[in-house]
Each structure stands twice: as C-alpha cells, then as structure tokens.
Amino acid sequence: MPMGEDIHLTPPRAGTARGGLAAPDLAPSEMGSAETDQAWIAVIQKMDEAYAELVSQQVELEAKNAALEEAQGFIAGLLGAMTDVLVACDLSGRVEQVNLAAERAFGQRAEALVGRPLAELIHGASPTSAADVLDTMASRARIADREFSLATPEGPLPVAVNGALRFDPRGRAVGIVLVGRPIGELKQAYSDLASAHEHLKRTQQQLVHAEKMASLGRLVAGVAHELNNPISFVYGNAHALKRYVDRLMRYLDAVPAEGAAATAARAELRVDRALADIPSALAGMLEGAERVRDIVADLRRFSSDQRGAREPFDLAAVVRSAVDWVAKSQMPDLEVQVALPDDFETIGHPGHIHQVVMNLVQNAVDAMEGQSAPRLDISGSRTADRLVQEVRDSGTGIPTEVVDRVFDPFFTTKPVGKGTGLGLSICYRIVAEHEGRLTVENAAGGGAVATLALPAAGGRP
Structure with missing residues (x-):
C-alpha cells in the first residue's frame, strides 16, 4: 500500500471482517472505541502480510521468468550455432x-x-x-x-x-x-582417396609389368646373343657347302664312269638322285638359317634398351614379326591377310611398338578361338605425317555395354586366368607416349577392329 495515502475502511458487519478476520459478535454500540481500533489494526496487518507475500511471489516469478528467458536464449543460440x-x-x-x-x-x-x-x-x-x-x-x-x-x-x-x-x-x-x-565433402574425400588408391594400384602393376618386361628383355637379349654365334656358324658353313657342292657336281659331271662296276655303284648309291636333291636341301638349309637369323634380329630389337633415343624403324616388319610370333604359332588354320605399304616407317622404340602389335594380334586370335574359319586382316595406309594400321578379326565383336571400358586397367572380358586386363591399358599408354592414338571398336561387317595411328618418319610429329 502506498505510503501517505489515507485509508478509508467501512466497518464490517457483525461476525465478519475484511481479509477473512473474524470480528467480535457485538453490536457497534456494545464495542468500545479501543476494541474497534484493535480490530481494524489486525485487519490492516493481515492485508500488509498478504500484500508482502504477493510482492515476494511476483519477485520470484519475475526471477524465474528471467531465468526461463535466459535458458530459452541459450537453447536458441545453441540451435542457431x-x-x-x-x-x-x-x-x-x-x-x-x-x-x-x-x-x-x-x-x-x-x-x-x-x-x-x-x-x-x-x-x-x-x-x-x-x-x-x-x-x-x-x-x-x-x-x-x-x-x-x-x-x-x-x-x-x-x-x-x-x-x-x-x-x-x-x-x-x-x-x-x-x-x-x-557428408558430401566426406564422400568426395573418400572418392578421391579411392581414386588415388586405384591409381596407386595401377602404377604398382605397371611397375611390376615394367620390371617383368625388363627381365624378359634381358633374358631375350642373352638368348639372342647365345643363338647368334651358332646360327652365324651354320649360316656361313651352309654358304660354303653350297659352293663346294657346286664344284663337286661339276667335277663328277666331268669325270666319266669307269667300267660297269662304277656304273653299278653309282646306281646303287643313288648318286645322281643325291646330286639332284643337294641344291634343294641346301636351299632349305639356307632358308631355315635366314629365318632363325631374322628371329634373332627380332629378339634383339625387342630386347633393346627402350629408354634410349627414339629411332626410325619399319612398322611393317614389326607387324609381320608379331603375326609370325603369335597368330601362326597359336592358330595354324588362321587365314592371315597383310596389306601394308612399302614405305611404312615410324619413329619410336621398336620394342614398345612390337609389344603393342603383339597384344592387338593376341586379342584378335583370342576373339576368334573356336571358330571354323578364322580370318585376320591387317591393313595400313600413310599420309604425309601419319601411319594408320588396322587389325581386324572375324570374331564375335565387343559387347556394346563394355566397348567404352576396354582401356580401363584390370578390365577384361576373358575368362579368369586368361587375361589380367592390363594389356590394352598399357598399350594405350605406350601409344600415347609415342604421340599416337589407339582405338578399338566393333567393325561394321562383324568382329572387332583395332586402329593404331603413329607419326610417320620424316613427317610432322
């Protein structure tokens, strides 16, 4: 109650008092002035106590409301942050x-x-x-x-x-x-990590493959060196023997047979037939020695130091060597047609390109396995600065859904144990290093065709 304000109270009725205070059950005329004042003082005291309690509750309520607002603000701040x-x-x-x-x-x-x-x-x-x-x-x-x-x-x-x-x-x-x-950034980071891991695996496989090829190159170089000496000996002696036989045959023709015994001995020993067969036998010997010599040359070319400077070489000779090594040895009934220009020289590492062509021919042979009339067509053309060679097979072709994945590392359509899925991937990288292009697609008339394009020797790289 505000201080200094006058208090006007109406006397309570008999038996009641304001604020719930019970008044004496006496008529006003029977109450003395002192008792009346005391009753009103008690009423005022009760009202003051009630007001003080209300003020205390209001203060407590305001404190709780402030705490609640603070808690709500804290929660809102947490949600916003x-x-x-x-x-x-x-x-x-x-x-x-x-x-x-x-x-x-x-x-x-x-x-x-x-x-x-x-x-x-x-x-x-x-x-x-x-x-x-x-x-x-x-x-x-x-x-x-x-x-x-x-x-x-x-x-x-x-x-x-x-x-x-x-x-x-x-x-x-x-x-x-x-x-x-x-988790978008997390998934992207995981994808980048997986991609880096795959790249690392491909690099590791390529290193392993490179080491295997280096070991094979050293082995082939040793074998070629060991074969070269005896082949040179056989080849040189075959030429000498051919000259000797020519002389002996001219001598025997000049010396007449003496008596019936000589004639009978010559007939019994079939000397005339032997003399007639000697030229063809020597020719076959020389041809075989020349073929072995060519194989040794191919082995040396294949095992040459492929880290050195690039050099011009005949791509047609590399193609024919690859066909001899792979197609004719694995599929004797294969019909092979090779049509390459005379001037078919490129620049690069012969051993690398030999590996690429061998892989293309091997894939073509594998695609025709089990066919009754397999056919392999190899053709080439040349422009001013480009050589283009095609290897076409008569197989079933490449499934449409995987034709775009043939150069992916570790991807293969061959049965388990017959292919690693690295051959075409490594070939693609080798051709790219030679500033060329390698594509594989289905041919219009059936089968598949691999196209190898390389810079022409003497042209613009």
Missing part, C-alpha cells in the same frame, strides 16, 4: 521445429517448414525414407548413422542422421528428433 541439420517431428511425422542450419539447407524459413510432412523434406532417392523413421518410432528404437538424402534446392544433400525419441514430462513419446551431419 549448430552446423548439423536438426528437425523435430511429432508422432505422425510432421515437422514441429527446425534449426537455422535446416533453414539454410532447405532454403526456407522455419515458418514454412513447420507443419510439413517429413516425407516432403526427404529426397525420393534417399537410402532412408520417412516411412523408415515412422517405423523406428513405432518400435521405440534409435537411428544411428543412417544415410539420408535431403531434398534441397541444390539437389539431394547426403547426410548421416542420428535420431532419438522425444518424451513429455509424463514419460510418453511425443515425437522424434533427427540430427543430420552433411
């Missing part, structure tokens, strides 16, 4: 509250999101759907690191979601709280 998306739903799956991160993710204010079904906020291709969330609530379970895709204006946003049921003060489930952490 969260980088994870928070969505609170009721038991029917309708959104009841979102945080600032959710507003930024969905590109809408909280007022536009509240009340919407959760299904509208989840992308159709999400691994976890709104129905899964409702089933989780029905089973009283938790959601732990489940992948969701949120429907945002920029497209699907992958998030890892954790969720738990929300309960009221009486312990009844009233909804669920979902907290999602964007």
